[in-house]
Amino acid sequence: MKSTIVLSARFLALASMLAPVMGGTYSRTQNIVGSGFYNAFQFQAIADPTHGRVNYVNMATAQSQNLTFASGNTFIMRADAHTVISDSSSTGRSSVRLMSNSAFSTHVAVFDIQHMPQGCGTWPAVWEVGPNWPSGGEVDIVEGVNDQGTNQVTLHTSPGCTMPSSRTQTGTSLQLNCDTSVNSNAGCGVRLGPAASYGPTFNSDGGGWYALERTNSFINVWFWSRGATNVPSDVRAGGTSVNTANWGTPSANFPNTSCNLSKFFAANNIIINLTFCGDFAGAVYPQSGCPSTCTSYVDQNPTAFANAYFQFNSINVYT
Secondary structure (H helix, E strand, O other), X not given: XXXXXXXXXXXXXXXXXXXXXXXXXXXXXXXEOOOHHHHHEEEOOOOOOOOOOEEEOOHHHHHHOOOEEEEOOEEEEEOOOOOOOOOOOOOOEEEOEEEEEEEEOOEEEEEEEEEOOOOOOEEEEEEEEOOOOOOOOEEEEXXXXXXXXXXEEEEEEOOOOXXXXXXXXXXXXXXXXXXXXXXXXXXXXXXXXXXXHOHHHHHHOOOEEEEEEEOOOEEEEEXXXXXXXXXXXXXXXXXXXXXXXXXXXXXXXXXXXXXXXXHXXXXXXXXXXXXXXXXXXXXXXXXXXXXXXXXXXXXXXXXXXXXXXXXXXXXXXXX
């Protein structure tokens, strides 16, 4: 009898070690609101690595051209909506790319977004990325193009990280291999179901919340529309702590079943950017129902980008 009890205890202990951790409590370490964005992020005035028709500007230029603006609890970043771009320009439409000063491993990040960029040719994104891409990993939290469809959440890694076809999430799995060298760097994506998760519908609904939880056991992403009845109270409040165990089934789930997340993901910085055309929006532009060609449309129609802006209420990071 004693040996049976001992074996049972050992089995339960082993089972508890193998069971995935599905949520926990985290304390807030960063509350980024309004003008706080200028302190928490650096402006990356760099050539677009995704080959977009964009001119990323520095902070001084962004402020002088009113491409970024902070007031109270609001931070806006947007593209130039006034200038016709010359065909001979080697860059493109002026816009903004931000990178957080801090990098994060195990953490939760909650993005309270009131409005995201929309319009033909646009390619907005909120994501996290590590050093020496792709070896440090990439998590795309908000991403879409040309006002098409719903949001897509995607991992991009070096070779050796794959996802199971069946997992606990409300979204739909796409390619299962996260390797950037496979399928033109499509990554292992999950397409979200609600139309309100991206673009014009997201904006007309007053935006909403995106949340990421990253651990060595899993990476989860949730989305809640502004008017949804199931928004967790700690998400809506944006307070000093969150308990992800109470958040329900994630929109996208990436377990460590066949991907050693601690190996493929280093400490990641948060990136927020708006580019145009490029490797994604430009590649699918002919099938988008948008007019002309992507580059010509972006160059010649500045007023079409009056709604090409992010409006953040806050970003809260918990560790």
